[in-house]
Amino acid sequence: MDALNQRAHHAVQTWLRAAQRCSLGLPPAFPFREVTAAIRRHGSAALPSAVNNALIEAAARAEELAGRPPARSWFAARWLWSATAGARGSPSYDAYVMCGLLNQYCQGAGDFRANARALGTALTADLLGHELAQHCAEFTRPRTRAAVHLAADLRRAVRGTASPPAAGPDPGSGAGTGTDADTADGIDPAKEPGLEPADALRLCERLVSVVQRSQSPQLRTVLAYTPLVVTTEHDEYLFIRSIQIMELLSSLAASHAQEALECADRDAVPELLVHLEGLRSTLDHSARLFHIVATVDPVQFAGIRDATYGTGALQSPAFAALERLCRGAEALRPETSAAVPADRQPCPATSLSSALEELLGRVDEETAARLAGTAAAVDQQWLRWKRAHHGVARRIIGDVPGTGGTLGITYLAEYMHTPLLTRHAEPAGSAPRAEPGGPS
């Protein structure tokens, strides 16, 4: 065992002794720092069995002591469940991405959507800062350019000014990947006046600290001790953080979809339009993040895939919730139903798309046109996300099967043009269909 592993082992043993004595009251503080340091150095798949065994024992004890949020102890139990999933032989998407833990944090004190927005901002700033801190001087580097671009997005979002329209090719269509498309990737530094990489890094650091000060102390713990990497590949941090942020955005989108459904039931059109706009802008943010995911190194990704087999995003609870709320039973494909069973993530009695269709028949022509236009704008972002995801997957894994057991990009291509809310073909303004092998 090296020094980091020894320190982690010793700290967990000490915690276990204190936790065994503790029957009532606050459990001792778990040594997250020591264990996270060992995992980040070696990858959780390479932890020595002595450390794994101590962690598994700690996970069982933390589970017994776990209180309900906002108590500190629920976090240790959830975190240890993730940290030990591989060693227990139960790897899963939730354990890897820690999406249940993030969701639990957002369900804590206060409003879910406000917490999710704050956490999403902090995670994005952390991700961009993590990448910019290492390569700040290289503005020509695709990842640095993508990070600066996304930092400018964050600045606009925090200032409350709208993002510029999503012009140019989709992320993943070669954007920021060192290909010919770089000159037209929508990440032109000239469009981000005054934002040099060093400025973007400072902005991200400031944002993290501002959000931390405005939220519960637990946010600091979430930021510092997630993600838990399985390998030593540099890009795994970027990969997991991106998925965490998109999961959070999907939960946010699903929450807007749920409220929109309730508004449609009550014919509350103005409120409904607000939630549809919330859904649209959340999907827009999510699609933009693919600018940086597109820079993941395919060779490193192959190593990550090998070490995380069976933990694919087909198991994503938030995407399943969003798609099922919007499309109802039509969203149940054999692959998604197997990965997220309908009893765990049920379809509503009436989907949002059906509720909207019925509402269009009850309102005047002008209102119907506004509603239809807003629904089409939601679909435009949904399809943009799908195209970007497909483009990134094609660049990074080519035509090998997906980790979820599908045919990979062939599966993604099959559903790439399926809208979320509108029933007919492509919504107005969306990009033309990709030719097989062409840009998505």
Ligand code: HEM
């Ligand atoms: C390195 C980048 C990525 C690659 C190579 C990739 C690849 C794939 C593949 C091949 C599938 C098909 C299912 C399977 O068999 O696994 C898939 C599905 C999926 N991926 Fe990704 N993905 C990437 C990034 C992401 C990110 C950042 C997210 C955000 C959460 C994401 C979310 C999803 C979702 C929700 C599905 C299910 C889609 C559906 O059933 O329609 N992926 N991905």
